[in-house]
Amino acid sequence: MIGRLNHIAIAVPDLAKAAELYRTVMGAKVSAPKAQPAHGVTVVFVELPNTKIELLHPLGEKSPIANFLARNADGGIHHVCYEVEDIYAARDKLKAGGARVLGDGEPKIGAHDKPVLFLHPKDFTGTLIELEQV
Amino acid sequence: MIGRLNHIAIAVPDLAKAAELYRTVMGAKVSAPKAQPAHGVTVVFVELPNTKIELLHPLGEKSPIANFLARNADGGIHHVCYEVEDIYAARDKLKAGGARVLGDGEPKIGAHDKPVLFLHPKDFTGTLIELEQV
Numbered sequence A, B: 001m002i003g004r005l006n007h008i009a010i011a012v013p014d015l016a017k018a019a020e021l022y023r024t025v026m027g028a029k030v031s032a033p034k035a036q037p038a039h040g041v042t043v044v045f046v047e048l049p050n051t052k053i054e055l056l057h058p059l060g061e062k063s064p065i066a067n068f069l070a071r072n073a074d075g076g077i078h079h080v081c082y083e084v085e086d087i088y089a090a091r092d093k094l095k096a097g098g099a100r101v102l103g104d105g106e107p108k109i110g111a112h113d114k115p116v117l118f119l120h121p122k123d124f125t126g127t128l129i130e131l132e133q134v
Helices: A015-025 A066-071 A087-096 B015-025 B066-071 B087-096
Strands: A005-011 A034-036 A041-047 A052-058 A076-084 A115-119 A129-133 B005-011 B034-036 B041-047 B052-058 B076-084 B115-119 B129-133
Touching (some): A005 A129, A005 B005, A015 A052, A076 A087, A076 B076, A087 A115, A087 A129, B005 B129, B015 B041, B015 B052, B076 B087, B087 B115, B087 B129
Parallel strands (some): A005 A052, B005 B052, B076 B129
Antiparallel strands (some): A005 A076, A034 A041, A115 A129, B041 B052
């Protein structure tokens, strides 16, 4: 069912500093910051040959990563995103397998303008997992 | 400098259960467990089309992931591994950029029989990073 690793999302306390670190010290191709107010984050994309890293920083009052950064002041890996072909079929299979979908269980339009949902970390070895339909 | 994402390593408290979760609920191709006594872990490889996940469980008395699992009882993402072409050149560039290499700073032969080193999470937005020469 799960396909490619779409991205790894890393929450960072200082977006400009993290982007510069990946650009200069790691020698990676790094995008300009992109504000995504509907998702409560500003994002910098780090391009790798086979996938990407998304550096996330809170934006606005109700950012979904604010609590995570409060608990992890240095930053840290926030979630991983796997691609699926059919997000409704994936959701139904996951729920039948006992996995909990976060929120109301309905896919939402995610940061890449594609349907996404998030799975409960307690059901996936402590890992917050996003599924994105591609 | 950094190339492909070689793998994401997830430490898990129950390897058989985690492998079964990825195989049945996530529908991924999952290897048999492989004991790596020199590295203090038993590993299950989850193959994705563009990269892999390594599910790690402690093996032996001095496993490098034992403390992590003591702090994260459900498991969690332990590290990410980026590929580099020349690990000595990468190390020197990182050190010149102010990043700390863990241990004595010399590459070791890693779990894939290739030279690896680990970078201090405090220097990389809270993320433990492994570099592997490919």
